[in-house]
Amino acid sequence: MERIPILSMGEFLLVTIQVDMHDRLATVLKDDLANRISETGARGVLIDISGLDVVDSFLARMLGSIAQMARVMDAETALVGMQPSVAITLVEMGVVMSRVRTALNMEKGMALIRLRMAEEGTDEGPEQ
Amino acid sequence: MRVLSSEILPVRQESDLVSVRQLVRERAKGLGFGILDLTKVLTSASELGRNTLLHAGGGTMLLETLEDEMRRGLRMSFEDQGPGIEDVSLAMTDGYTTNGGMGLGLSGSKRLMHEFEISTRVGGGTRVTVTQWT
Numbered sequence: 292m293e294r295i296p297i298l299s300m301g302e303f304l305l306v307t308i309q310v311d312m313h314d315r316l317a318t319v320l321k322d323d324l325a326n327r328i329s330e331t332g333a334r335g336v337l338i339d340i341s342g343l344d345v346v347d348s349f350l351a352r353m354l355g356s357i358a359q360m361a362r363v364m365d366a367e368t369a370l371v372g373m374q375p376s377v378a379i380t381l382v383e384m385g386v387v388m389s390r391v392r393t394a395l396n397m398e399k400g401m402a403l404i405r406l407r408m409a410e411e412g413t414d415e416g417p418e419q
Numbered sequence: 420m421r422v423l424s425s426e427i428l429p430v431r432q433e434s435d436l437v438s439v440r441q442l443v444r445e446r447a448k449g450l451g452f453g454i455l456d457l458t459k460v461l462t463s464a465s466e467l468g469r470n471t472l473l474h475a476g477g478g479t480m481l482l483e484t485l486e487d488e489m490r491r492g493l494r495m496s497f498e499d500q501g502p503g504i505e506d507v508s509l510a511m512t513d514g515y516t517t518n519g520g521m522g523l524g525l526s527g528s529k530r531l532m533h534e535f536e537i538s539t540r541v542g543g544g545t546r547v548t549v550t551q552w553t
Binding site for chain 2: 311312313314315344345346347348349351352374375376377379380383384385386
């Protein structure tokens with residue numbers, strides 16, 4: 292079956308969605324990511340959607356659901372590279388992606404996740 | 420107004436949504452749509468196509484390219500023989516859903532597209548037609 296590749300890099304998992312996606316492919320990606328987070332202990336998931344000229348409400352919901360699932364597994368998700376036309380369209384449609392962090396590119400996405408991890412480290416400060 | 424081309428695509432299974440988006444992408448590019456309008460028609464096609472699949476178990480999309488004195492346009496008609504919509508204004512409400520989705524397919528498409536028309540009858544199917552002009 293067709294699958295979207297997931298690359299492991301240090302504490303991050305990297306996913307690049309380059310082609311228009313079948314609904315089921317998005318569902319499979321979610322399952323695959325859950326398994327990979329569990330296997331690798333990754334703390335961050337970066338999903339690059341710069342190659343997509345359409346993100347409909349189904350995919351938006353699925354991406355939010357991936358972020359929520361990753362959060363439960365102690366990993367932060369950043370959605371990176373959303374095209375301006377996609378961002379405008381989502382907002383105009385009324386799609387709210389409150390559960391998922393976004394960044395302009397992979398580098399900024401990694402910085403965002405590292406910052407978040409550092410903040411969490413500080414929260415646990417007194418005992419350490 | 421003149422119809423330049425007219426094509427019918429099946430919307431019977433999930434994978435048809437990919438074909439629908441692909442054809443809409445090609446025609447919209449051919450008409451000279453900019454990236455924002457391209458994304459809007461693709462998103463609307465995806466939302467309405469999914470509605471056809473989920474609520475009626477499938478149907479068809481009629482895709483037409485149009486031309487008048489001033490501009491060119493793309494018209495998409497999603498038609499099914501499903502159960503129809505009992506309360507159209509309720510179905511058009513942001514966030515109203517009967518399938519666990521976001522409930523933005525119809526209302527969102529109406530906002531994204533220049534023209535939006537829905538005709539439905541309980542037990543007699545539904546047709547949603549949207550048009551975007553260059």
